[in-house]
Amino acid sequence: MKNTSYFWLCSLALVSCERKNAEPKISQQPNVLFICVDDLRPELGCYGKEYIHSPNIDQLAKTGAVFTNHFVSIPTCGASRSSLLTGMYPQTKAHLSNEAIHNMISGQPEQEAPETFIHHLKRNGYYTVGVGKISHYADGLLYAYTDSVGTELELPHSWDEMLFDAGKWGTGWNAFFGYADGENRQSRNRQVKPYERGEVDDDGYPDGLTANLALTKLKELAQKKQPFFLGVGFFKPHLPFNAPTKYWDLYQEDDIPLSPIAAIPENVNKASLHNSGEFNGYQLGDEEASLEGPVSDAYGRKLRHAYFACVSYVDAQIGKLLDELDELGLAENTVVVLWGDHGWHLGDQLVWGKHTIFEQALKSAFIVRVPGITNGQPVNGVVSSVDIYPTLMDLCQVEMPHTTDGKSMLPILAGDKLAWKNEAFGYFRNGITLRTDRYRLTKYFRNEQPMIELYDHANDPHEKRNIAAEHPELVEELMSLWEKGNTGLYDQ
Structure with missing residues (x-):
């Protein structure tokens, strides 16, 4: 399956013309390694954040395309993944739920239209394997947090194989919220801290087991006479921020920068934000987060330290996969995608969590090689x-x-920057937001005022000040473009 770059340049010409009668040859189709990382904001070395230790992702970026303005549609795990997998913005409020895939795809008979892009690849000759969290459920099987492992696939038609190693935690959800001793948030009735410095090696947390399983599967896939799609989903840096000690030791806590936006933006209603309920659900946290004021600087640095340690831990697991691609001779014929399912407020705008339609929650890491x-x-x-x-x-x-x-982003991947749309829409908290190359325009469907927010990223990259009331003409101009993203979900 080892080809030269000449194939890729030929492919570029091929896909840019009509292909109605083309029959792609299996031997020429690339493999795809799609790496999903939960809650990964674009705070990495390759994004200019030199205080982050992410050498493996940074190495991927050196031969890939680093998207500096990638935005998810919905700032919550299940709904964001549903939008990714279907290529669709939310049409109903049900599409905003973590149960979007469960409620709208799971259990359905196979339709003419594919359930996901993975299903579509499978129909077109790809062998599809998922390891870890690709859709919403931690291991791709449907069951509640405290139940025994389910038997029904969340995506019934997308996978040839769906795999997970729950290790000492026993179930996917226990592993997702797992601590180093084999306990989890559920078993401890939320009487846990939102972070842990584990005296364990990489395999002492679930993402190490996921990496090992993916490495084994890569070796098997390398022997197939068939292109493959391998999706690998890592949990960290999702809460709880648990990582082996050696990754904590990469950082000096006193040197870790605090958020540059530790305040509610000017001219913004608190209804646009939230009181960090998911974060505060870890009931042994040192302090409680709220919109009344920031946590202490010391606690803020500790939490950011924990998040960064998790990023470095996952970076190491990603490095194992990329090294194995090289070792197996697959790198020259494999598209690699690294995708964060949304961002995360690390004290930004006084929020610890996702679930807003501000920049920090919607912007995520995205690299394609x-x-x-x-x-x-x-x-x-x-x-x-x-x-x-x-x-x-x-x-x-x-x-x-x-x-x-x-x-398709193929033209800009190939360096053609002309005529790109430069727009992304986000949905949550009874609001719809438009992001252009300079502005963010948000409209909320609620009673609390103001309902319109406008941020100028040329002068205010941290969205500190809503300027909508000062620039009604600009709001009117952008609103015509905003309407393109109004799917009517709040009219129901």
């Missing part, structure tokens, strides 16, 4: 997670007989 096309240059255009579906179909030479809300 396409051998022979990407070259380590940043891509600054505004893109959305819904654009990933059609992009992968172009790269894999798979026809798209159905439409999605996304647009």
Whole structure:
């Protein structure tokens, strides 16, 4: 399966023209390694944050495309993944739920339209394997947090194999909220801290087991005479911020920067934010977060330290996968995608968590490596997670007989920056937000005023001040573009 970059340049020409009658050859289609990382904001070395230890992701970025303005559609895990996998913005309030896939896809008979882009690849000759959290449920099986492991797949038609090693935790959800001693948030009735410095090696937390399982599967897939899609989903840096001690030791806590925006933005109603309920659910936290004021600087640094340690821990697991791709001779014919399912407020705007439609919750890490096309240059255009579906179909030479809300990013991956749309829409908290290359315009469907927020990222990159009331003409101009993202879900 080892090809030269000439194939990729030929592919670029192929996918940019009509392919109605083309029959792609299996041997020429690339493999796809799709790495999902929970709650990964774009705070990495390759994003200019030199205080973060992320050498393996940074190395990937050197031969990939680092998207500096990638935004998810919905700032919560299950709904964001649903939007990614279907290539669609939310049409109903049900699409905003973590149970979006469960309620709208699971248990359904196979339809003419594929349930996900993974299903579409499977129909077109790909062998599809999931390891870890790709959709919403921690191991891809449907069951409640405290139940025994389920038997029904969350995505019934997408996978040839869905795998997970729950280790000492026993179930996927126990592992997702797991601590180093084998206990978890549920078993301890939430009487836990939101962080842990574990005296264990990489395999002492679930993501180490996920990496090992993926390495084993990669070796098997390398022997197949068939292109593969391997999705690998890592839990960290999702709460609880638990990581082995050696990753904590990469940082000096006193040197860790605090949030530059530890206050509610000017001219903004608190209804646009929240009181960090998920975070405060870890009931042995040192302090409680609220919109009444920031946590202490010492606790803020401790929490950011814990989050950064988790990022470095996951970076090490990703490095194992990338090294194995090279070792097996697969790198030259494998598209690698690294995707964070949303961002996370680390005390920004007084919030610890996601669940807002501010920049910190919607902007996430996104890197794509396409051998022979990407070259380590940043891509600054505004893109959305819904654009990933059609992009992968172009790269894999798979026809798209159905439409999605996304647009293929192949032209800007290849360096063509002309005529890109530069828009992304986000949905949550009874609001819809538009992000352009300069502005964020948000409209909320609620009684609390103000209902319109406008931020100028050229002068206010941290969204500290809502300027909508000062610039009604700009609001009016942008509102016509905002309407493109108004799917009517709040009219129901």
